[in-house]
Amino acid sequence: MRSISDLDFARKVALDLLSVRPRSEAELRTALAKKNVPSDVVDDLCARFREVGLLDDAAFAATLVTSRSEFSKRGKYRIRQELREKGVSDDVAEEALAEVSGDDELTAARAVAAKRSRALEGLERHVAQRRLAGTLARRGFSPDVVMQVVKETLIS
Known part of the structure; x- marks a missing residue:
């Protein structure tokens, strides 16, 4: 049995979590559920935190x-x-x-490729292409951006 109310406990846990880094509402709900906070208390707390701006997805x-x-x-x-x-x-x-423009993504991909290309020196061209394309794809760049950057990087 807790010595403080469920709402006070949930508020403390939530504020502790939010003080470390911003969280989505779903993350906060999951964390509170793991602490066995009743769902109605979680709903009330999330609603209040949205009202005051502490929780904004x-x-x-x-x-x-x-x-x-x-x-x-x-x-x-x-x-x-x-x-x-x-x-x-x-x-x-x-x-x-939508705030990330295609140019921003292309610039980021070029930066990753420039850093990675040093490690690819001396490899056969097709091996270097495959490895660079894999690196960029794992970082989440679109196939069009990946192909464009691979061509730019390995041609020059």
Whole structure:
């Protein structure tokens, strides 16, 4: 038996989690469920946190997209997958991903390719192409971007 009410306990757990990093509503709900917080308390808490701006999936998605595209050099496919895993709705994810232009994605892919190409020196051309294409695909870049960057990188 807890010495504090379920709502107070849930609030403390939620604030502790949100103080570490932003979270989606689905992530927060999952974490609270693991702590055996009743679902009605979770619903009330999430509603209150949305009202005061502590829980905002659109802002969370925008922050994650910016972070992953600019700093981690990830492509839209990979970012979309990560947003899905974190429980962000497809509509919210697409809205956030719309902020990443094709040029931004191409620039990020070129940066990854430039870094990776040093390790590919001395390999046969087809092996280098395959490895670079695989690296870019795993980072979530579209097939068009991958092919364009592979051609640019290995031709020059």
